[in-house]
Amino acid sequence: MTLETLSSGIDTVWVVLSAAMILLMEGGFALLEAGFVRYKNSVNIIMKVFADITIGTLLFYAIGFGLMYGSDAGGLVGITGFFLNGDLSHLDVPVSLETFWLFQAAFTIAVISIVSGAVAERINFRAYLLYIILMTAIIYPIGGHWAWGGGWLSKLGMQDFAGSAVIHALGGFSALAAAIIIGPRKGKYTPLGVSAIALRSNLPLASVGAFLLWFGWFGFNAGSTLSATDVRIGHIAIVTMLSAASGGAVTLLYTLFRFNRSDAPSVINGSLAGLVGITAGCAFVSDVAAIFIGAVSGLLMMAATNWLDRRQIDDPVGAFPVHAVSGMWGTIAVGLFATDGGLFMGGGWRLLGVQALGLTALVVWGFVMTWIGLKLIGKIVPVRSTEEEEDLGLDISYHGVMAAHQSHEFLDSEEHIRAFQDDPPNRNR
Known part of the structure; x- marks a missing residue:
C-alpha cells in the first residue's frame, strides 16, 4: 500500500463520517422542531424531515448535483454530472466522486429542513413535498454553483467555507418568503396585533435536538476540509465550539438581566445562531474573532425574533433569526475578520465587498425563487392547510x-x- 493510497483512504473515512454527522443533524432538526411546536403537530414535523431525506436525496442525485458541481456554463449553472454521469473531471477534491456527493447531499438536506421549521403547523403536506423538489433540485444547487461550484461568485473570490451564506442565509430567506406567503398560525396574533403565546410541546426534547445539531456541526464545519490530514481541523473545531458557546452565553445573560429569567428557547436558538455565524469563517478567523462573531449572532437572533413579531410574521422555531440573520452576519464577518484579506486585519475593502455582493445575490435568489415557486405550487394544491x-x-x-x-x-x-x-x-x- 502506497502512502498516497493510505492518505486517500483516511480522507474517505473522514468525509463519510462527517457526512454521517451532518445527516444525524436531521435528528436534531426533528427533535428541535417537534419540541418547539404544539403536540398535535409533532408527527408532521418528523414526516417532513423524512421527506427531506428521502425525496431530497434522490433529487439531488438526479438533478441538483449536476446543476451545482457540473461543468460551468457562463458562471451561472453546471451542465454535467446528472445521475453522477458525464464530465466531472474538473472537480479537484481529495476523495472519490461518490464520497464527495454523499457529503454534499447531507448539506442539501439541511437546507430544506431550515424552511420546514418556519412553516410548521400550517403548511399543506402535499405542497411541502412539491417545494422539496424546487429547493433540492433547483434553488439550492444553482445558488451553490455560484459560490462553490465554479460559478461567478467563486471566481470573484467569495469565501464561505461551510455555508453561512450558501446554506443558512439562502435557506433562511427562503423560509422568510414561505412564512410570509402562508401566513401566521390561526390565533397566533390577536386583533390588536399582540403575539399570543403558543405553548411548546417539549422544551427538553428541543434541547436534545439542539445538542444533536451542535454535535453534527463539527462534521458540518471541520468536515468541509474534505481531508483528515488538513491541519486546520483542530482550529475549525475550536472556533465552532467557542462561537456556539458565546451565542448561547450572551442570550442566557441577556434574558436573565433583561427579563429576570433565563429564557430556554432563546438560549437554545442563541447557541445555534453562534454555530451559523461561524460557519462561513471557521477556517479563516481567530479564536477571539469567533467569540465575538458568536456573541453578535446571539444578539442579532433576538433582535430579528422581535422584528418578526412586530410584523406579524409567524416563524415557530426561529428559522429566519437563527439561519438567515446569523448567516448574513457570519458571511460579512469573514470580510471583516479573515486573517487573510479581512478589513480589520489589514486586507482592505475588496473581500468585504465581494462577501456583501455574494450574500445579496444568494438571499435574493432564495427569497424570490421561493416566493415564485410557492405561488406556482398554490395553483396545483393549496399551500396552506385548512x-x-x-x-x-x-x-x-x-x-x-x-x-x-x-x-x-x-x-x-x-x-x-x-x-x-x-x-x-x-x-x-
Whole structure:
C-alpha cells in the first residue's frame, strides 16, 4: 500500500463520517422542531424531515448535483454530472466522486429542513413535498454553483467555507418568503396585533435536538476540509465550539438581566445562531474573532425574533433569526475578520465587498425563487392547510396518527375507528 493510497483512504473515512454527522443533524432538526411546536403537530414535523431525506436525496442525485458541481456554463449553472454521469473531471477534491456527493447531499438536506421549521403547523403536506423538489433540485444547487461550484461568485473570490451564506442565509430567506406567503398560525396574533403565546410541546426534547445539531456541526464545519490530514481541523473545531458557546452565553445573560429569567428557547436558538455565524469563517478567523462573531449572532437572533413579531410574521422555531440573520452576519464577518484579506486585519475593502455582493445575490435568489415557486405550487394544491386541519392538528389530518397515546387499549368503537381511519375534513384537498 502506497502512502498516497493510505492518505486517500483516511480522507474517505473522514468525509463519510462527517457526512454521517451532518445527516444525524436531521435528528436534531426533528427533535428541535417537534419540541418547539404544539403536540398535535409533532408527527408532521418528523414526516417532513423524512421527506427531506428521502425525496431530497434522490433529487439531488438526479438533478441538483449536476446543476451545482457540473461543468460551468457562463458562471451561472453546471451542465454535467446528472445521475453522477458525464464530465466531472474538473472537480479537484481529495476523495472519490461518490464520497464527495454523499457529503454534499447531507448539506442539501439541511437546507430544506431550515424552511420546514418556519412553516410548521400550517403548511399543506402535499405542497411541502412539491417545494422539496424546487429547493433540492433547483434553488439550492444553482445558488451553490455560484459560490462553490465554479460559478461567478467563486471566481470573484467569495469565501464561505461551510455555508453561512450558501446554506443558512439562502435557506433562511427562503423560509422568510414561505412564512410570509402562508401566513401566521390561526390565533397566533390577536386583533390588536399582540403575539399570543403558543405553548411548546417539549422544551427538553428541543434541547436534545439542539445538542444533536451542535454535535453534527463539527462534521458540518471541520468536515468541509474534505481531508483528515488538513491541519486546520483542530482550529475549525475550536472556533465552532467557542462561537456556539458565546451565542448561547450572551442570550442566557441577556434574558436573565433583561427579563429576570433565563429564557430556554432563546438560549437554545442563541447557541445555534453562534454555530451559523461561524460557519462561513471557521477556517479563516481567530479564536477571539469567533467569540465575538458568536456573541453578535446571539444578539442579532433576538433582535430579528422581535422584528418578526412586530410584523406579524409567524416563524415557530426561529428559522429566519437563527439561519438567515446569523448567516448574513457570519458571511460579512469573514470580510471583516479573515486573517487573510479581512478589513480589520489589514486586507482592505475588496473581500468585504465581494462577501456583501455574494450574500445579496444568494438571499435574493432564495427569497424570490421561493416566493415564485410557492405561488406556482398554490395553483396545483393549496399551500396552506385548512382551518379544520389546523384545529385538528396536522398529525391526524395528514398522517392519521398522534405522537403518543395514553391508553394501551385497542380503539374499537365506531367513533374511534372513524377518527383514525377515515379522512378528516378536507384531508385530500
